[in-house]
Amino acid sequence: MIEERITALLSGVADGKRYWVKAPRRDDGSLAVTPPYLVLHRVDGLPNYHFCGRGTVESRVQVNCIAETYGAVKSLARSVVTALDMFSDPAAGIYGVFVDGEGRDLAEDAPGGVNTSDAGSKLFGVAVDFRIHHAG
Numbered sequence: 001m002i003e004e005r006i007t008a009l010l011s012g013v014a015d016g017k018r019y020w021v022k023a024p025r026r027d028d029g030s031l032a033v034t035p036p037y038l039v040l041h042r043v044d045g046l047p048n049y050h051f052c053g054r055g056t057v058e059s060r061v062q063v064n065c066i067a068e069t070y071g072a073v074k075s076l077a078r079s080v081v082t083a084l085d086m087f088s089d090p091a092a093g094i095y096g097v098f099v100d101g102e103g104r105d106l107a108e109d110a111p112g113g114v115n116t117s118d119a120g121s122k123l124f125g126v127a128v129d130f131r132i133h134h135a136g
Contacts, residue, residue: 002059002134003042005094009087013079014038014065023066035123036067036076043129047136056095057136063128064106073124077103080128093135101129 003020010018017037024032043060063080067073087097106125 002132005092009083010038013083014076039064054136056133059132061130061132065126066123070124073126077126077128084130095133098131100131103128
């Protein structure tokens with residue numbers, strides 16, 4: 001699965017704090033992680049069918065970058081792009097990772113971790129989108 005490989009590729013970004021679907025929370029609902037961190041979402045996976053059967057899959061992955069300042073979150077987004085853009089490892093079944101959107105500012109109430117209710121802090125978020133071609 002591509003999730004494990006993408007997680008490994010991002011180990012040097014955001015102090016290694018990267019989570020799929022949502023950031024960890026405590027029992028009381030407050031964040032259990034401090035910024036910066038990443039929240040990743042596999043938006044879809046479209047298989048490529050041909051006359052011989054099923055081929056590769058093109059998956060879209062959104063990486064939500066979360067930090068305490070706007071400058072920090074933009075820098076974090078650039079680090080994510082540097083870590084993933086143009087990566088390929090055919091032996092591991094990843095044929096290409098390509099940026100599909102270099103950074104879209106997230107609203108305060110956006111899914112994926114931007115939340116202003118924790119200790120009155122205001123977090124900033126930027127989403128970076130990727131298209132990943134991989135084995136099915």
